Amino acid sequence: MAVGFLIFILLYVCLTHRENVSPHPEPLVLQMGSCRFQLDLSVHAALYPHLQRYYCRELTSEKAWCHGPRSAPLLLLAIKSHPASRKRRAVLRRTWAQQRMMGGFWLQPVFLIGTASEDSLAQVLLQEIQAFRDVLWWDFAESPSNHSLKERCLLHWVHNRCQRAAYVFKANDDIFVNPYELTQYLRQLPRVADSIHGNLANEEPVKRTGDAAVPCLLYPLEHYPPFIAGGTILPGAMILKLYQVSLQLPVFPLDEAYLGFLALAANINLRHEGRFQVWGLVKDELEAYKESITVHGVSMERMEEVWKELWN
Template sequence: MRRGQQIWVVLGGIIVLSLFTSLTSRLTQQPGIWTSDRYLRPLDSNITTLTDGTFTFRLDRSAYDAAFPHLQRYTCREEIAPEGLCQGPAGAPLLLLAVKSHPASGGRRAALRRTWARPREMGGFRLRPVFLMATASDHRHARLVQLESDTFGDVLMWDFVESHHNLSLKERCFLQWLHRHCPQAAYVFKGDDDLFVNLKALTVYLSQTPNASCFIHGNIQNHSTVMRRGKYAVPQTLYSMGHYPNFASGGGFIMPGASVAALYAASLRLPVFPLDDVYLGFLTLAAGLPHQHDSRFRVWGIPEDKLQVYRGSLTVHGVSMERMEQVWQAL
């Protein structure tokens, strides 16, 4: 090749590389590249915005680092992790029943294991419970949890401390665990340990809902107003907007297994919000996942404590251990 031709080849390569770099730069900053119309868009190294078409939500990571540094910096470390919990015979799809619990709530867990939170097959699904916990300051509770784990093999515990705001760490770390250790789950139900779950109605709901694997299911809160006082208060310096994105109430909801990878990927990019159900709402928005609302997810209890109401519900929140067992036996 002549010298003049070599120069043109080199120049041509430089031009192509320059065009490719320019195009890549534009694509990574255009809305919609990561999650279609939900989109997470970086404004600078600390600020991320999300939009749902009605509101635009601005998340400043530096504010979260200042107000809740432990939520942002914690690396998920499991103290107790069941082996092979999601393994099982081929056939019926796995519905994982994940229950948020506190080490001190051994009585509640015992009541759930006697009722709806035990391994079985029902409604065409293979059901498997797992209790999600953080560490206890009381050594007696820690010993009890270890005994439960040895006996039932259904405890998943991380080494952060149980607290209200740390529930968001349970959300983040559970997504990581699901992504790494339970990819075979068809659906994941998640709720509190004072929740009654009508498993028959729940499995029928999943079987009969069109395209059920495309949605996050639950009692969906639409653009809830941000509280500035009380247990669920969020300071304006952390979150200046007046509304939250839509989210499934944390009392009880379902996410399809197919959504876990996108939710986990979002958790690696977004700051950890100090309210766990709102945090999942941000992850859901970033992942571009739609919601499916059903009022039978009774996250605030029921108007009348009658058997027919439980029969017609998917979940009922705030049920005592004694009533849990009465209703289960009656149904």
């Protein structure tokens, strides 16, 4: 009862005394091919006011995440997760989301989580946070449109608290990651720090119906700018540019498209790599996992099986 009451007070203070700042000094004109356009802040503020008004504030953050051995570059594994996905996080902690040295990098996992709506779930989450100390917890409510706040607030946090990160690998908690292939990719690719990397979505059509629907008033074009779908590598050298444009662009309610808008505004190249398997594998064989950087759509049971086979 005491823990639940403390959580309630903490969330009430954070939600009712949030700084009221405007992170959009001047609108940016974006260029996509021959098309020039702006994202209208007034429309975004009318349709998604909470996305535009929210000021990034962490409920939990650990200085140790950005330390590690000075001799090794820091690779931050930033994993979007839902408060209710406790079992999935447990599997990731037993497999690829472990603090370790690999391929010359220091790997540091951090789970990115918003607040839970149920008191009982919030209490369980708080116990998990205290036990594992690997959750970056914000005081916005967990919801699909708020995934874009995880994008913006991650940039805010890395820029202000974790500038030592050489790379940020960003993914959802429903993918399998081969950390060895990830680090080899970073070591072997020339000029790897000059681009954002992953599976590139080009000419992705804008949906006007369904869960991912976007009204014409919000975004009138028929296709999105190129963006990365699934696991994404953000070089630490690009964080400042992305953070700066995030202060000027309105927060778009679809997270992957939002990062695409930020990259376009910051004039950052996106590089396609086919070993980011966003559509799963044609054949679920161990050799395919060995050669892939990420695989989407792997069950928790299969993830643990593959991990044991790979490292044994």
